[in-house]
Amino acid sequence: MNQQTIDRIQSLLLSDVTLRSRQDIEASYPPRGLAADAIVTRSAPSPTGFLHIGTIYMCLLNQYLARQTGGVYMLRIEDTDKKREITDGIAQIVAALNAFDLVPDEGVKADGSSYGAYGPYLQSQRRELYLSYAVDLLQKGRAYPCFATKEELDASYTAQQAAKVRPGYYGKWALWRDRSDQEIAAQLDAGMPFVLRFKSNGSHDKRVGFDDVLKGHLELPENDLDVPLIKADGSQLPTYHLAHVVDDYLMKTTFVLRGDEWLPSTPLHIELCDALGIPRYSYAHFAPISIMDSNGGGKRKLSKRKDPEADVQYWLNQGYPIEGIKPYLLGLADSSFEDWYRANPNKPLADFRISLKKLSASRAPLLDTAKLDDYTKEYIASLPIEEFEAELKHSTNKAFRAALNNADKQYLTAVLSIERFGDKRRKDIAKWSDGPDQYGYFFDELYEADFAPQIGALLEAFDTTTLTDVCKAFFATYDPDDDQPTWFEKLKKAATVTGFATDNKAFKADPNAFKGNVADFAKILRVKLTGKDRTPDLYTIMQVMGIKRVKARLQVL
């Protein structure tokens, strides 16, 4: 292209922004003056859909690495694809980061406004910056306009497949790379839109080497693709590639931590850095969270489309406590976390230091619900009763919430105190949505509505007379003032009277001689009282419920 053509392209690119010299721009992004080993990270999600659990994972990693080195952790919103953007995308991201205590040192707020000295942190507001660098490339002969239509590109791709060559816009397949000034002028005269492409000097047969922080020294084929730099969709916004290289340069990112799906495009980013004359980045490509395919397809990357689990909201809606999810994610990132967590139950999670060595060993962390449940059960069991109560009262189950709020304060405390102290705490709640099932039966309205209907099915092995006899025999001697051993002695006596075995050996020797054993006897009482066959200790339940309620539920009038 001659200078005239170049200048014409430039003025088209700069139709509504003023060109800033790189010197001018770079002067307003001074060095950060941090210690040499301080890591500056950024996470750069795009507001294009629900918030991916992988995004939270990435932010967590970025925050830890920055914080533990006295560095800076930034949030940059990559809103360069206006077609896919959703309306409250940014607010969603910010809210989730808040909830997970991953608030960035610099970044954007829910309303999209930036905070921090290296902003703006919203890419759509940095357009003149990208355009200035794009023009720099254009003037240096490292960028050119491409007027190829979708159809032409598709045809090219088809031809490449037929010829069994590597697909892509490169070399002789780069349709507009070597067009004459006349041809370009003709398109421009006709007012055709163009995409500004990078003019690659690389060769697929040569290799670039670089040291990945996590994967070690890598030798990849050089980039030879003339990728789009500035879109032709009318937005004049950059593609990820240009944006990444420009932003991280200006924002002084020292550590580009990103999912390893980016590995193949790293040679391109290196070439872009070289073409722009800026230093190459330190890349840290980590393995993204994967999942076991429910259709027997084996392990694969979490998919936004196929896996509801990929959506952070999926976990939050079910009431998984964030304080339980976070340690789980930390364990995924660094396998030494589990030991640390156990050894330091009272230290804040922020005290843990993620080791790069361990992170690099984390190859394909699998989202394992059973293990997550273990973490969240442990967390919920460890909660002080006041917090436990407060969280349960946030339940999404309306009736349960009402029951808790209307309950007598003393009664509620007694209910929630069951097996919540000492070493043998109950660990049967993994998520807050489990609350109604575990505690609902203590409240009469819920017992009637949700639990009593189950009784028949649970006790179908016994005939009605037996059930009546059991309840009567037990209640005849029941005294709430009895201590636990006395209570149990009486229970055994009642069991004997109604034909149940109290000697398990005798029962096992001749089961037909009895209606059941003590366990069966207790089960009848348990199910009558709670509508469940799995509950905490029966004695305590009766103590908490009070004699009136016990009597009513055993239906002994």
Added chain:
RNA sequence: GGUCCCGUCGUCUAGCGGUUAGGACAUCUGGUUCUCAUCCAGAAGAUCGCGGGUUCGAGUCCCGCCGGGAUCACCA
């Protein structure tokens, strides 16, 4: 298909030339004078993807193969 990454119990992993291949979660058994959970004790579970080398000796180093994953958009 090209390119790259990866390959130790069901799952996540420890391992960094000599180990009875360790742990966690899950599973199972027994005990904790009532169920479940918890807790305690214990069990089972890995021919370290396969085949060749190098070495006195290989999960650990080298080569080949196989398998899985990622990527090849005006999406990030």
